[in-house]
Amino acid sequence: MALGGVLAAGVLGCTPQVNGEAGISVDEAGRLLLVFAWCGRGPSSAVVYHDRQSGSAPDEIRDARYEGPEMKGRSGTIRLDAPSGGWTATIGPPKLTPAITYTAVGGNGDASTATGSISFEAGDAAKLKPGKVLVQRYDQKQQVVAEVIPMEQFQRSARWPATCT
Incomplete structure (x- = not known):
């Protein structure tokens, strides 16, 4: 899914190949998780950002x-408030504010690949249960829609073939 390719370009530096997807979930204690699934190289970095209107252009x-460390296998998670497993927050962790739309994307150090992105708000975590993932897809009218799907x-x-080249 190429939904996050344009977003990843601005956040990760250049135009990386999209090799996976991003979503959000919660752990058993209800803490927010960034979740990634990919083909090829796994992410070794992730960014959470939001746009603020500043004059005529967003900031x-x-x-x-x-x-x-580069995530191994085909999927992985990062706990937003307290990363573990060798992962650290070099900026943040974020203090999510209601009514702000955040975007998250995973990538690697050389910006050659990135996952798609996920946009979410602080309140979205309350709508999720462990084992469920909020993702975004294009509908038949090419509009972005949110969908909750099982982790599997x-x-x-x-x-899917378009991602796994």
Whole structure:
């Protein structure tokens, strides 16, 4: 899914190949997780940002940046408030404000690949249960729509032929 490719270009530096998807979920304690599924190289960085209107153009505000060892396998998670497993927040972790739309995207250090992105608000975590993932898809009218899917479906989603080259 190329939904996050344009967003990833601005956040990660250049135009990376989109090799996966991003979503949000919660753990058993209800803490927000960034979730990624990919083909090929796994993410070694992730960014959470929001746009603030400044004059005639939006200003991109980086709320968090996470760095860690390249994720192995085909899917992984980062706890937004307390990353672990060698991952650290080099900016943040973010203090999410209601009514602000945040965007998250995963990538790697050389900006050659990135996941798609996920846009979310602070209140979206309350709508989720462990094992469910909020993602965004294009509908038949090419409009972006939010959808909650099982984690297993999300993990398989990055393996479709257009993503796995």
